[in-house]
Amino acid sequence: MEPAQIMFCTLNTHKVDMDKLLGGQIGLEDFIFAHVKGQKKEVEIYKSEDALGLTITDNGAGYAFIKRIKEGSLIDRIEAIKVGDLIESINGQSVIGFRHFEVAKLLKGLVKGQLFTLRLVEPLKAFDMIGQRSRGGKSASGGQVGTGKGTLRLRAKGTATVEEEPSAFEEKAIEKVDDLLESYMGIRDTELAATMVDLGKNKKNPDEFAQALDEELGDFAFPDEFVFDVWGAIGDAKAGR
Numbered sequence: 001m002e003p004a005q006i007m008f009c010t011l012n013t014h015k016v017d018m019d020k021l022l023g024g025q026i027g028l029e030d031f032i033f034a035h036v037k038g039q040k041k042e043v044e045i046y047k048s049e050d051a052l053g054l055t056i057t058d059n060g061a062g063y064a065f066i067k068r069i070k071e072g073s074l075i076d077r078i079e080a081i082k083v084g085d086l087i088e089s090i091n092g093q094s095v096i097g098f099r100h101f102e103v104a105k106l107l108k109g110l111v112k113g114q115l116f117t118l119r120l121v122e123p124l125k126a127f128d129m130i131g132q133r134s135r136g137g138k139s140a141s142g143g144q145v146g147t148g149k150g151t152l153r154l155r156a157k158g159t160a161t162v163e164e165e166p167s168a169f170e171e172k173a174i175e176k177v178d179d180l181l182e183s184y185m186g187i188r189d190t191e192l193a194a195t196m197v198d199l200g201k202n203k204k205n206p207d208e209f210a211q212a213l214d215e216e217l218g219d220f221a222f223p224d225e226f227v228f229d230v231w232g233a234i235g236d237a238k239a240g241r
Contacts, residue, residue, distance in 0.1 A: 005036040007086050007123055008059045016084035016123050018067045021057070021190075035084065038124035043081055044117050047110050049074050054107060055188055056087070058100040067188055081120065088119040101185050101220060173197045173237035177230050184226045192217075196230055201238075206231040 009022035014033045022032060053073020058064040065086045069076050087095055087103055090110075095103050110116050177193040199216055203209040210227050213220075222230075 001034065001036065003061075006034045006059070007037060007063055007065060007084075007121070009034050016082075018057075018083060021067075035123040037086065038122050040088075040119070040121050041080060041085075042117060042119050043078065044115055045074070045078065046115050047074070047112050050112055052107055054104075055182060056100045056104045056107070057189055058098075058103075060191075062097040064095060064098055064100045064103040081118070082122055084123045086121040086123075088121055090118060091116050099219075100189065104185060169237050169240075170194075170197055170201070173201070173234050176233035176237055180226065180229055180233060184223070184229075197234060200231060200234045203231075209234075 010017055010020040010033050011022055011030045012033075013020050016035065051070075051073065053070035053075045054066055055068035055070075056064055057067040063086050066081070066083050069081070069083055075081050089095060090103070090106050093106075095106065098106075174190060174193045174197050177196050178188050178190055181193060182188045195217070196213065199212040200209045203212060206228055209231050210224075213222060213227060
């Protein structure tokens, strides 16, 4: 399989399930399923509303794809567009190599009341009748592979490391920050949210947190209001709220 053919990967299911996307952490017993390019399609859309109803994510290697379509939205009414579709271009402009927030910004900037064109690639459909893999699998010898309590953490900078599972506080904080990412930027990205929580959990004040974000994630150019909301979300999670 050529790496360029892989659109995204899911954990423990062959289905196009955006809740099972491979992110920053992999359980030691997890199976990884690669979803490869299938049929290409070009869709012309009239932007009759300000919001398209799309949530965009990416695979970290230059492919941005549709993670969620809001029910009842403009895009939801277009049958040809599906969750999991890779976005190749917008109005003829290639977005291969773009991060999800860059693609979301381009889509948000499209003029209301005009037509625009999306070139998409849908995931290859196969094995639709296969059931989802159950957790806690065993090796051929009958012995357990591991406890499943460790996770393999993939980082944008540095090597992969095996770490303990996130604490209850971290899980709650990551969920809150992920919600804020969707609210402010139209994306969900648990790996990015986990990185932000890591950067903020030991900081003493929002200024230290903002500086850490600039040093590690400066390309995102997060607005000040968003940074303060993230700082507040991390604080709420620490307090059990």
